[in-house]
Amino acid sequence: MINKVYRLVAPRQIVASFEERTLHGNGIIVRPTKLSICAADQRYYTGTRGKDALKKKLPMALIHEGVGKVVYDPKGEFNHGDKVVMIPNTPIQKDEIISENYLSTSKFRSSGYDGFMQDYIFMARDRIVKYNSIDDNIASFIELLSVAIHSINRFELKSHERRDTIGVWGDGNVGFITSLILKKRYPKSNVIVFGKNEEKLSFFSFVDETYQIDEIPSKLSVDHAFEAVGGKSSEFAIKQIIKHINPEGSISILGVSENPIEIETRMVLEKGLNIIGSSRSSRFDFVEAVRFLEEYKDYQNQLQKLIYEVIRVKNIKDICKAFEQDLTTTFKTVIEWNV
Numbered sequence: 001m002i003n004k005v006y007r008l009v010a011p012r013q014i015v016a017s018f019e020e021r022t023l024h025g026n027g028i029i030v031r032p033t034k035l036s037i038c039a040a041d042q043r044y045y046t047g048t049r050g051k052d053a054l055k056k057k058l059p060m061a062l063i064h065e066g067v068g069k070v071v072y073d074p075k076g077e078f079n080h081g082d083k084v085v086m087i088p089n090t091p092i093q094k095d096e097i098i099s100e101n102y103l104s105t106s107k108f109r110s111s112g113y114d115g116f117m118q119d120y121i122f123m124a125r126d127r128i129v130k131y132n133s134i135d136d137n138i139a140s141f142i143e144l145l146s147v148a149i150h151s152i153n154r155f156e157l158k159s160h161e162r163r164d165t166i167g168v169w170g171d172g173n174v175g176f177i178t179s180l181i182l183k184k185r186y187p188k189s190n191v192i193v194f195g196k197n198e199e200k201l202s203f204f205s206f207v208d209e210t211y212q213i214d215e216i217p218s219k220l221s222v223d224h225a226f227e228a229v230g231g232k233s234s235e236f237a238i239k240q241i242i243k244h245i246n247p248e249g250s251i252s253i254l255g256v257s258e259n260p261i262e263i264e265t266r267m268v269l270e271k272g273l274n275i276i277g278s279s280r281s282s283r284f285d286f287v288e289a290v291r292f293l294e295e296y297k298d299y300q301n302q303l304q305k306l307i308y309e310v311i312r313v314k315n316i317k318d319i320c321k322a323f324e325q326d327l328t329t330t331f332k333t334v335i336e337w338n339v
């Protein structure tokens with residue numbers, strides 16, 4: 001069949017291409033319905049990802065957060081119209097120890113490989129997860145939940161067990177979702193969020209405390225910390241974490257920085273800290289994210305707060321409008337994919 005793919009060819013320039021596609025093996029065809037814009041997509045759209053990366057990765061269709069409906073399953077395991085979350089990572093090999101999202105051979109959509117801005121997505125059978133009782137707008141950014149779940153699972157495996165106080169630096173989407181899941185996973189822990197903006201911090205009603213980063217009491221300490229800031233600002237956040245973390249604590253880093261940032265290794269050594277990097281997620285994390293949302297409906301009420309706008313997109317002009325609108329908010333923009 002002929003598929004239409006909407007690719008970014010240069011910053012702020014999207015072009016539609018027609019491609020002949022055939023379904024191979026046990027693949028499945030999905031029609032995207034709701035997509036969500038990630039900070040990483042914006043770095044490509046605006047060109048801040050850097051010239052070398054753009055040269056290497058463009059042209060490509062953006063978006064790696066999204067849901068859709070099954071339109072064709074040759075095996076008949078899925079029904080026409082089944083609602084599914086699409087997994088952007090496509091592993092090529094299996095490894096007994098290394099998770100699929102850390103294998104260098106894996107292909108990640110909207111990072112060098114076409115993302116979900118297409119008429120139809122041709123996916124391997126294990127790259128979709130069915131859902132029923134989740135609001136579609138919220139489901140559109142389940143990938144972000146899977147990322148937070150993945151980092152918390154790694155934290156659980158690699159950190160010591162004193163988790164009386166856990167700090168989360170970053171009052172944006174990733175900070176919100178990470179602290180929400182942390183609070184559910186460790187209800188007895190004191191979860192504290194550190195951010196820059198009082199208004200954004202007021203959204204975090206489910207955590208125990210919030211602080212603006214220039215008003216942190218000097219004696220305040222945390223057993224472990226999550227960094228969910230990204231960019232150059234993550235340097236300042238990590239510096240502050242190192243200052244306030246107790247010896248032998250773990251720092252889970254989630255924020256993506258385009259350029260290398262400085263970390264005060266002397267204090268990392270002196271305090272015996274554990275730094276855990278976490279990137280993307282695996283099918284296992286998506287399944288867990290769907291299960292969590294279907295089980296705990298109160299999660300959905302909280303996540304609703306993150307949606308700034310739902311924008312109906314019918315053509316390339318609308319796509320650009322959605323990306324431009326999204327730049328005006330740190331919260332989530334959901335695209336209703338009607339092209």
Ligand SMILES: NC(=O)C1=CN([C@@H]2O[C@H](COP(=O)(O)OP(=O)(O)OC[C@H]3O[C@@H](n4cnc5c(N)ncnc54)[C@H](OP(=O)(O)O)[C@@H]3O)[C@@H](O)[C@H]2O)C=CC1
Binds near residue numbers: 173254
């Ligand atoms: N590891 C992974 O797999 C993933 C990583 N990410 C990355 O995570 C990062 C965060 O994403 P997202 O939440 O969507 O982005 P946001 O911009 O929504 O969140 C970052 C927040 O941190 C605040 N902030 C800035 N400086 C500090 C500081 N020193 N201490 C505490 N908070 C600070 C910002 O405030 P203000 O806006 O006022 O500056 C903003 O509210 C990005 O780099 C993104 O690319 C995203 C998805 C997956």
Ligand SMILES: O=C(CO)[C@H](O)[C@H](O)COP(=O)(O)O
Binds near residue numbers: 039040108111
């Ligand atoms: O958003 C993400 C995952 O959800 C990551 O930030 C993204 O994968 C980073 O990719 P890139 O190297 O293309 O910036």
Ligand SMILES: [Zn+2]
Binds near residue numbers: 038
């Ligand atoms: Zn992302």
